[in-house]
Amino acid sequence: MRKRIHLPIESRGPLRTMFIQTSMPVGGAETLLVNLIRRMDRDRFAPELCCLKELDVLGEELKQEIPTFHNMLSGKYDLRIVPRLIELFRLREIDAVVTVGAGDKMFWGRLCAWLAGVPVIASAIHSTGWPDTINWLNRRLTSVTDRFIGVAAPHGKHLVEVEGFPPEKVTVIPNGIDTDRFVPNSEARSRIRAELNLPQDAIVCGIVAALRPEKDHALFLKAAARVVQRCPRSHFLIVGDGPEREAIESLRSELNLEDCVTLTGSRSDIPDLLAAMDCFALTSKMEASPVSILEAMSTALPVVAPRVGSIPDAVDDGQNGLLVEASNLDETADAMIALMQGANLRAEMGLSARAKAKHYGSLETMVNGYQDLISGIYRQKVQAALHAARQPASQHVFVPRTSDMKTP
Numbered sequence: 001m002r003k004r005i006h007l008p009i010e011s012r013g014p015l016r017t018m019f020i021q022t023s024m025p026v027g028g029a030e031t032l033l034v035n036l037i038r039r040m041d042r043d044r045f046a047p048e049l050c051c052l053k054e055l056d057v058l059g060e061e062l063k064q065e066i067p068t069f070h071n072m073l074s075g076k077y078d079l080r081i082v083p084r085l086i087e088l089f090r091l092r093e094i095d096a097v098v099t100v101g102a103g104d105k106m107f108w109g110r111l112c113a114w115l116a117g118v119p120v121i122a123s124a125i126h127s128t129g130w131p132d133t134i135n136w137l138n139r140r141l142t143s144v145t146d147r148f149i150g151v152a153a154p155h156g157k158h159l160v161e162v163e164g165f166p167p168e169k170v171t172v173i174p175n176g177i178d179t180d181r182f183v184p185n186s187e188a189r190s191r192i193r194a195e196l197n198l199p200q201d202a203i204v205c206g207i208v209a210a211l212r213p214e215k216d217h218a219l220f221l222k223a224a225a226r227v228v229q230r231c232p233r234s235h236f237l238i239v240g241d242g243p244e245r246e247a248i249e250s251l252r253s254e255l256n257l258e259d260c261v262t263l264t265g266s267r268s269d270i271p272d273l274l275a276a277m278d279c280f281a282l283t284s285k286m287e288a289s290p291v292s293i294l295e296a297m298s299t300a301l302p303v304v305a306p307r308v309g310s311i312p313d314a315v316d317d318g319q320n321g322l323l324v325e326a327s328n329l330d331e332t333a334d335a336m337i338a339l340m341q342g343a344n345l346r347a348e349m350g351l352s353a354r355a356k357a358k359h360y361g362s363l364e365t366m367v368n369g370y371q372d373l374i375s376g377i378y379r380q381k382v383q384a385a386l387h388a389a390r391q392p393a394s395q396h397v398f399v400p401r402t403s404d405m406k407t408p
Contacts, residue, residue, distance in 0.1 A: 020109035024059030085112035096120035152289040152310030176366030182298035185275040192276035211242030226333040298357035302349030320353035
């Protein structure tokens with residue numbers, strides 16, 4: 001195969017940018033990625049998506065909009081992924097690879113991008129601790145990674161001080177949401193409630209999160225059981241899917257909550273589902289900068305959330321939500337009861353929540369952050385390669401990874 005020279009950014013078309021995920025169910029990081037891809041400037045970037053396993057709900061949506069690839073990895077130790085990804089990157093003439101989250105996708109995506117000579121290699125990390133803990137194997141690829149992307153200032157500090165990444169390789173790009181899409185919507189509220197057989201006068205508290213252990217849906221259900229005793233008209237929505245679904249359904253039955261807790265599964269109409277709620281609760285044990293909270297706040301929902309990650313920066317305790325100690329059932333239940341019993345409190349906090357979301361989490365800022373980072377690194381790499389090529393043979397100096405400037 002012919003070698004491809006990477007031209008200066010001013011002399012070429014859009015940068016071909018491949019995002020690497022395991023799959024694309026409805027979840028915070030996945031939703032962020034969808035929003036990012038859809039908003040990227042097509043004159044400057046040509047985004048593509050590669051899921052190592054299945055595309056899932058959001059991946060199938062993006063399949064209608066951009067080139068997508070999947071089923072690259074059949075198992076944890078499937079080494080055939082190496083030639084598959086290298087061939088994909090070369091055939092698609094990829095200029096930048098961005099892995100989303102830790103684990104296998106972070107390792108294989110970066111390793112194969114480096115072997116394929118991709119100029120820009122970055123990893124976006126979306127949480128602190130599991131599932132985004134960086135294992136020793138992923139740390140081995142630090143030298144071939146141009147940037148590690150944190151989602152908030154405290155998260156960037158975590159990546160340096162806890163994960164041990166070089167400060168010069170850590171960039172913070174705050175999560176952002178489309179505040180024009182996540183809005184109060186009375187038509188959607190009535191329609192969703194009718195679809196889910198919810199009384200129009202029910203007081204609905206919801207959670208939007210993948211059904212994984214770190215999201216602690218068990219705490220959400222146990223708190224709901226207490227709320228029902230104090231607020232009989234209450235109902236609860238659990239939006240998302242994942243490996244914990246069977247355990248959550250079992251606990252729902254054990255707590256006799258079948259009539260007042262609805263599991264919707266994966267949905268792509270999150271703005272409408274949020275519009276059908278009266279308040280929002282997140283019960284995660286750990287987070288970095290959860291997008292679900294910003295989406296709920298943008299929809300004018302007061303939130304109950306744990307004091308972890310950058311959540312205290314997004315939620316002003318007592319003004320647009322109530323902060324609680326992570327994994328504390330008493331505090332979580334009491335906060336949910338306060339919101340679900342207080343209509344005036346919900347209304348006041350909801351207005352404040354939307355105002356804060358519009359100020360705090362700009363989608364435009366997030367998209368510009370990624371675009372500037374990718375184009376900036378590409379420009380530096382190409383300029384360095386061109387400079388090295390102009391040096392007389394006797395004056396050549398070593399430039400790390402100059403092979404990255406061309407793709408075999």
